[in-house]
Amino acid sequence: MSDARWIRVQSAFLEAAELAPDARSAFLDTFCEGDTELRADIESLLASDNWSTDAIADAVHDEAALLLDDRNLTGQRLGPYRVLHEIGRGGMGTVYLAVRDDDQFQKQVAVKVVKRGMDTAEVLARFRHERQILANLEHPYIARLLDAGTTPDARPFFILEYVDGKNIDVYCREQKLSPAACCRLFLRVCEAVSYAHRNLVVHRDLKPGNILVNADHTPKLLDFGVAKLLSNEGDGSTTALPHRPFTPDYASPELVRGLPVTTAADVYALGAVLFEMLTGRRAQSITSSTPSEVERAVCEIEVTRPSSISSGLNADLDNIVLMAMRKNPARRYSSVDLLAEDIQRYLDGKPIAARQDSYLYRSAKFLRRNWLEVGAATAVILSLVVGLAISVDQSRRANAATQAALAERQIALQERSRAEHQSKEAMAAREAEATQRGIADQQRLRAELRATDLLQLSNHSLFEIHDSIKVLPGAIAARRAIVKSTLDYLARLEKESTADPRLRLTLSAAYYRLANIQGDIFGPSINDFAGARESLLHAESLLRPLYEKAPSDPQLLQRWIEIESALAENTNHIGNRGVAEASYLKLLPLTHRLAQISPDDRIAKTHEAHIESRLVYVVNPDQFAAAQHHATRMVQLYSELVRRFPNQLELKQHYGGGLATFGNHAMRTGNLEVAADAYRQAIEIRETLLAADPNNAVSKRSLLVNYGNYATVLGLAWMPNLGRYADSRAYSQKAVTLARELVQSDAQDTNARYDLAMCLSRLGMVQPDPGGESSSLASLSEAIALIEPIYAANPKSTPVAAQLSMAREYAGHRLRALGRIDEAIRQYQQAIADAEGAMSGGSGSLTVQAFVTEEALADLYATRKDSTTALDFSRRAIARAEAFFRSDPNSEPRAAHLARAYAELSAIHRSFGQHGEAREAAQHALTLWAPVRNAAAMFSHRKIAQETRDYLNTTTAQSPR
Template identity: 35%
Template sequence: MLAQEALADAEGETTRADCEQVGHWHILRPLGRGGMGEVFLAERRDGGFVQQAALKRLKRGMDSEDILQRFVQERRILAGLTHPNIARLLDGGLDASDRPYFVMEYVEGTPITEWARAQALPLRERLSLMRKVCDAVAHAQSHLIVHRDLKPSNILVDAQGEPHLLDFGIAKVLDDARDTHETRTGLRVLSPAWAAPEQIQGDPISTATDVHALGVVLYELVTGQLPYHRDRALTTGSATSSEYDSLVRPSQALRHLDAGQMTQRWGAGAPEAARLARLVAGDLDRIVLTALQPEPERRYANAAALGTDLGLYLDGRPINARPDSSAYRLRKFVLRHRFASAATALVLIALIAGFGTALWQARLAREQAAEADRQRTLAETHLAQAQTQARRAEETKRFVVSLLKSSNPELSREGVQTSAIALIRDAATRVDGLDDAPDTQAELQVAIGNGLISLGAAEEGRARVETGIAQLRTLGPDAWPSLADALQIQAMHDTATGKLDEARRAGEESLAIYDRLDRPDLALGRIATLTTLAKNTQFRGDLAASQQLYERILTERSALLGPDDPRLAVDWNNLGATASRRDRYADAEHAYAQASRLMALDPQAPESRQAWLHLGRASALIGLGRFDEAETAGLAALEVAERTLNPDHPMTASVRTMLARLYRYTNRPDDAVDAAQRARATFSAANAIQLGWTEAQLGLALLDLGQNAQALPVLIAAENHFATRSNREEPDYFLIRAALAFTRIRNGDANALALLDEALEELTRRHPGPSNALAETLTLRAQAAALLGHDDAAQWREREIGALTTLLGPDHPRTRAAHRRSR
């Protein structure tokens, strides 16, 4: 996705920084300057991979404590937001002169009001576009972030018609006590035309502040003009309710426009003003005016509420916003005409005095006292939570800032850019010093351990995870959610390395904690644990049970998120993998198609996940006999994995193992050996559970080349790794035993035929149905009979052909190849 940050206009020349290198990024040209930062178009090249992005850096001389805090806060805010309509943070650090910078997606777009006019967008499409903006703002608000500078130039629409929310430079974290730079300096940075009254007056900020700005943008989209006429230079002073009282309803503003003005504001083909005014009058007027109320408590509480009412309006259903009550209008009238109303007010006060009033006031006082007690208790609870969150956020910030400084090549002892694993090891050293914050320390131990494992330092990482888990166990019920998550991580990595019993125990303990807590906000964590247990069951060889678990997980996540949520892609991917292992290739192809469809709905999804989908689809296509398509998909998986991960990542080994099997089936044994050898080296270094299966493919490919002596130790290792890291019940284990026996026959040991027959007999007894393992084992048995000159060689060929026909069909390339071998 391309993206661009919109900045406030700044006088003076834009600083040129052509040819400058900042971290991994090469600056191409300036994009703009703001009050504290400058933004450049930057490019990163890694091998054949090229990525363009927007790089924002603090301007020279803007290194005061307040400005630096605001810049760092913007980076921290972006790091915590993941939404398709919010520009995503990609990188960050310090440049050669120790100025902080961060890198985000470069969106090439047009301000939302200009885009709507250029496209002559109809009213419904304008409102639908605004709903997406509300959803993005609501996502930020759900993370306690108030943007504070929403305006068209910070809401860009790309060529595909998708809005993107930009520039969190003056955003506020609602529970962050450290966000005091405005009150400390007296500075209030805002855009007057879109600012809420409380911003101009210096009153407290809330989520309703962003609602007001959204209301101004919505007013612009509907009428083509701003609701107020404010001084552009205004940064302090008062914004009274008189603005609201004199505000022209959107429908009324439209009725005053002639055809030329409508074309100027709405674009070519603009609707008739009177007709559009009739559509706007009523509910849409009320939505806009509710968002623009001068008092925050009378607006929509947040962006989500505004987006909900826009949706209700578009669906033709009753909206939630209500017109002003008579009492409210009377109070506003009195405030506007306080002197003329004074005498009347005195008379009214005398008339309502008396016993009835006293009783009413007493009851009201009791109710208010009870409500005050309830609110005080609630506030104390929220304050304690906020203080805990603030403390942990501060600890984490200091921790991350120290890491960023250590990764600066000019500050490091070696004078070179720090590698990912070196950075994590540095983090591991630093986290040991957080003894005064045991909760933060424990969670960071687990996160660091997880990172080390992912980068290939499995034993070192597992030790860190275990340390974090042990520490979390001592912290009481408040740490249970983190403990459940840490146990799931341990179970996931133990499953991947073949420690299936340990993994199951950790996974079951994690699930028990989630069930005991029974909290809706932890539902996705519980599903992650169920997924790990399903994979554990799959690796134990109980494919039917693992498929049932995956189907249950898909049902639960779909009920929680909806059937079209991109996060369901992982469940379809797991169902596809299980179907492939059960030799149900059409079901697997369908599952991977569903996963691809859902993944395409998430523009923020890491590209590396596409490698898994390509790999899964390639495996299904091999089973379906579409070898050319399978190779295309497999090579696409390898390209994505090597580019987005690294050439020695376990993902690339999985792809190469699949390609080795494909090359065996297409009579390319040299290619199969090369692919399998590279995969074996990667899996060996990672101590991965898939090592035995990869060695089986390598041994079988060496047999195809007639390299019997080289195949023997490989297949011995495969049997050992399969028996110790997977289990002895899987069909493929008996295929490996049969291949090892066949190798010994080729090396002159005729007695090994009994071992081959024993493996075949156990396979058919434990797994009586058709399977790929059975077909390949019968192929070896037929070759052994022919090699030994036995009279039953033809019968074994017929059994081989029958198994392949039942499994794959008579027209499958492997079935036809078996027919050719029997001639």
Template identity: 30%
Template sequence: MQHPNDDLEPTEILATRLPGTTPAGGDPLGAGARLGRYRLQSLLGRGGMGEVYLAEQLEPVRRTVALKLLRLRRLEARHLAYFEVERQLLAQMRHPAIAQIYDAGATAEGFPFFAMEYIEGSPVTRFCDERRLPLRQRIELFIRICEGVQHAHQKGVIHRDLKPGNILVDEVDGRPLPKIIDFGIATAASRALDGSGHERAGTPAYMSPEQAGDDPAAVDTRSDVYSLGVVLYELLTGQRPGAAGETAGTSRQRQPLPSEKLAALPAEEAARVAVAQGGSVAGLRKLLRNELDWVVAKATRQERSERYASAAELVDDLRRFLHGQPVLAVPASRGYVWGKFFGRHRTALIAAGVMLAALLGGLTMSLYGLSQARMQRAVAEQRSDELEKVVAFQQSMLESLDMQTMGVRLAEALNRQAASLDPLASEGFGALLARADTTDLARELVDHSLLSSAEAAIERDFADDPQLASELRESVARVQAALGLSVKAANNFGQVADYRSGALGESDAATLRARQGQVFALLAAADLEQAQALLQRSLPQAASLPANDGVRVKLQLAQAQIAQAKGDRERSKTMREELLAALVGQFGERDPAAMEVLNELAGAQRVLGELDQSRANLERLLPMRSEVLGAEHEDTLATLGNLAILRMVTGEKEGAVALQRDLTAKQIARLGAEHPLSLHARGTLANMLTDSGRAEEALPLMQSVLEARMRVLGGEHPQTIRARLNLATNYARLHDYASALPLEEQVIESRSRLLGPTHPDTVSILINHAGTLHRAGRSADTLKMLNDLVPLARQVLGEKHPQTQASLLIRAEANMALGRSDAAIAAYTELFDMRQRVLGDEHLETITAAWNLVDAYNALGQPERAASWHQRYLAPLLAAAPSTLNEAQTNLVAAMREGRRPGKE
């Protein structure tokens, strides 16, 4: 059910820049002062970042708010846009345990402010102590707090300053109601104040080790889990883990566990803590030592990978404790598990003992039999549920396997083994292994050792239960599809669909789901004919499903994919457009199925070169997916990345960089800075910065990406080699050829060895290297390379390839630099003839080649020959009406009018 306040109020969608009202010197504002639509009533408190006021909002609604004015530093104009994005993200949060952000903006002096829900409450620790809440009620209250944190994390927001003072509790209808305040405010301010992240938000005593460190990129949702662990510690013991004033996250000594902290307290203080929780010191210590110690310890691990992965996992373990179930943080042992089982079922077990005694006495045989049957049925049902969870967990783990990384690790292990057995032969073995496809090797090992064994076990052990066998086979098929084993996946999906067709009918949703998996596996295996034949059978059956059912829509999209794969791109686009119109007309454009089709349509438009239309559709799609699916949903992030690239290729470089920064921050927050997806996002951002003329800014980012990929993937991984090449290109843009050339040589050596000297990627880097040598003033070395390289490029890449054409341009430029005018003109002419032949007379690249000749003839003092080329190829474009030119033509005309030299490779 939708909450009545789910829609943003008018104040939440306004960006404000208030007239100058902030006193100089940071003095508090007086009662009655106005900040835009707010009238201040009193000062509630001051802190390191600013003041909090009780205020009245005057329009468009009247209400009491808490207004936080942040005066640590002013926001400059260039930071306001990012600050606006961040506050919109904060306003998306809707949870009973989170104080609502109503409005945000900045004063004319640049000080940011937030207007938020006013909470009349006490810090959670004080509330619990004043009302003497028992241990169970404290944990129940803490669970509601964790649920609020988890909600924010799902919205892409990290608090970074969770502490009792930011968790206020009030009593509503006799029930404690927690409210988390300042959620993300410090983050929004610091990000806006300093894009480099140098502003560190947080309170030292509750700060995680990574947050207390020097790398802001290391902070993710697990930092909030750490802070929650410290708050729980304080709720249980009345004390924080470390000594007074100590930063918990940076302490080098092991922090005492809660039970140890309680034991170390003076007797009077320990008794006060225990009585406040409704028990004795010994009883509280026993509860803490047996289980809650483990929960707190896991939440506050120094290594974030060892903590609870999310606030939801912490909640799950605390609920287990409250329900008497085994706590996952406690090391498993039979005694512990059976002890918890006995604790949960004490009455039932005693009753069972009485019944057993009666059985032995011959009194209640039938009752015993009935109770045993019921018990067995309950155990069987519970076991079934557990097995389903295990299968789902194992399937998700297998689907997420990264075959490339596994292949690299396999190669590293083999190299280590070879070196230990025969150090002299290890180098040759390593070179030979580097030429093998370790990704395919890893995939083959997983397939042979795991998936094929699973298939055999299904055939052997579940032949008498075909329904269960089909469910297990479908799970194997999904893993096979995720790992790229498309033919095997199609076969297994087919067997599942055939069984369900006979048992349930061809139009049953479960049958059609398996058919959809079979169709997409066939498409991945490039078996278009069989995929199309299946679609012709399945689409009429899918008509019984709702029009926006995911399976039905995917089958319809598969039709469009087949048309595109067969080369009929216009028909493929038309099919997507028709499907989108039908879904939007019936369900609206925010329907998940409609959004999926819109995304597919944008992809089809991009393939057709309709970049403006593709971008416009992605601009529509991104806010819808963010709102409906969440800002961190994988579909939302995929749209964000695609839109950033399209903005880049359509010339809006600043907008592209801003989007890519957002994507990079989200991936780091979700996955950590060195996850492959995070590294890809960081590398793409660095490339965009370089292409935007900000090579200096991109340099440290490229260096860090290369270092991480070398450490995570190894020096020979294709992504590592690509990162090395990107860094070399960036150095060349900065005219630091002393750094660029050695990196390019490393890439040449790696690609020549791993791919072969005539591989297209090897030839491309050789051409890049020739161009860098020329720009470094080594034109003679450039020409020596190009003697063999130009014919090789024609043979391997073909004349249409931009790098083949670039090799001729580099040859011409190097000859010009050495004063070899005839050879230069010959190379320029050869380039023109090639482009005219493969691209046509009116193509922009052909005209640019003519401009190269005009420029060269003018430089050689031959204006009459330059005029001839100018009149034939440049003059028509210069004379054209501006309204008839596209963006690329307009840019070329502007360059020619400004007298800039034609672009050199």
């Protein structure tokens, strides 16, 4: 602004400030004469002048306090933390580097303290708001809140994870990252912001200075001081600009204008950050801090295309950035996930959503991805063109001969016409005869036609299309479309008639295949298990009268086995293991009979092996002999099938699954080396299959399951294991890598997200190396975040509830090891609540999970010298374990669990010097353990059993005779 113009603005402001508020508008109309920019500058000064005298006095007081406050916290202790030196200052507080150096461990942290003079009610409220937001966010790419408290002079502080890193734009520049590498790094930032959004938090101040990249190339999102909780939004506040803290260079138009802020503001800021990472320059450079200039720069000036600033950037990156930074929030990416998805599509060389979806654009992308195939096809087309030219030349030469043959063809056509006329007369006579047969025959013909129509639908809509896409990543939307269209069509066809046996059989087959798409436990599906059960029951009702009339018909028998097997697995999935076991046992003789009826039918012979495999899983864990029988028989059947049909890849996939099942049984019986060997064989088979077809999602998922199995037997604490923890972590990480690939391929696939959560849980549960607790906790926290929405949608699912509860239990263990005791207690308590929430079906795994976590809480409170709470949790665990044992008093694992609960009670009594009660509980534990002979049942109890035995021996020797 020129000096002359500033003098004019100032004089007008001074004159208008003396006027009554209702007279100012008329004065400005006259003074400004339509100069809207001049009027905006004057009004901004008037708005600032309208702050109350108290507000101005407070501001002056605050600034004076900041200037006069030379007190530094360096060298002081804040709880267990010793402050080293100041590392930064912000609007609300000062940040120090500190170290925890108590008896627990040493660890560098960042301490954020409210400045003296800034401890007003508003600032303190904002400070506490930031602390609460951080307490609710646990993500590997977000700096974690570790602790909180107040300084000796009553200023609040909180302890944050210290990130020794560089601003993300500086990191990209110094590392000379390519555009693709920048995008891959940026995807991690998007993942963190998306996680915050899922937890109803908008950051509102995303910028390179709040995103640091450490030496491990990991980004960390910082500073939620101006974040907004969406759940508390709704006042539509339009506070004046000076009261809204933000960084103008990265602020969205709605943030600048004081409009309600949504996640779209973070999308805009992320676009600005990506712009700077790619070009080294800011997307919107603010040259003046006046409100009108900030608003004009942000809300009116369009963003420059990144490629015009930096070479090496193409139109796709331009359009991604520009779509993220559109001035109208409704025209941006509707979520951070969609922004990340477009960036991933750019990296994969696929069409992006942020540009016109033209034919030429898609064609160009297709050619880049498939140049080899297109080149081959082009060669074929060229050869066809050459051949066509030769054919045309030959055609000319043959033209004369053709003319001579026309006369003969004319005669032949006349004869054919007479024959067709006679045929039509004969057809009319047959139709008249059919009409005379009556309405019943017409209905039968119509039913047959409809059955044929349905067969075509099944083959083309389900059997062919779905089978061709089910192994492809990213097919979830297509599978949903198939389900919807097929359900509608089946309903229409079923109204025609179900009296015809052929129609009933075909409808039954269609509903069975539809159920697999809705909720297949073993393969890709849309995760609608309730819908799958409904379709299976419908298929069963359609097939039942046909099967009961001809139970030895191989086609009907095979269809019946498929439907009943799928129903049994659906039943097991919702937690009714006993019902599922009974169903499988009933099916076993039917599968054997089918194999005898159709000895050369590969699929028919596969059913018996599959049912044996499922029985290994669902028989009561105590029935080791029965499980061993089924496991041995299963391996024999699959081995014979692979030898007989060596070129069938699907059979090899099943064989790999059978070996894994055998390994699971061996692990449960304590034969750990046998289990490990079975898993290794399964991995070798499935790695070969995946190498042959790297994009096969089914093969990829099967392999990650086997990696997880192997990792479990190598070193997962809650199962019998070989104690090879480093190897266990390595295979767990392999499983995580494959699971991430599947999620990235299809973010809508709930099964893929659940698989990733299970893999991350396993990685976090493996015993970490010293100092590895934080990394372990990060894996568990990410797993919990993935499982929570799945659990919310399936609150009665036993496997989901057990997985979530166990992940929380181990998160509690890691938090306790890190000294974050209050957080550990919350995780333990939530683990119990999750288990109890799905326990209505009487699941043994959930019951064990609940009382094991209660034992952990009892031990934790004992270390805190809280005898009342410690004993309370210990007795709760005993009561739950006793009820579990009484329901099956012959169960060795249940007896061992109850013995452990009494041993834990004994240990707690000992810690408080209550040796009479301790000896009584210890004796009870040893009495329960005495008859337990199964090694697997005793695996996790061996250490505490020996400690209990040693305690009794010592106290007995010391007691007077």
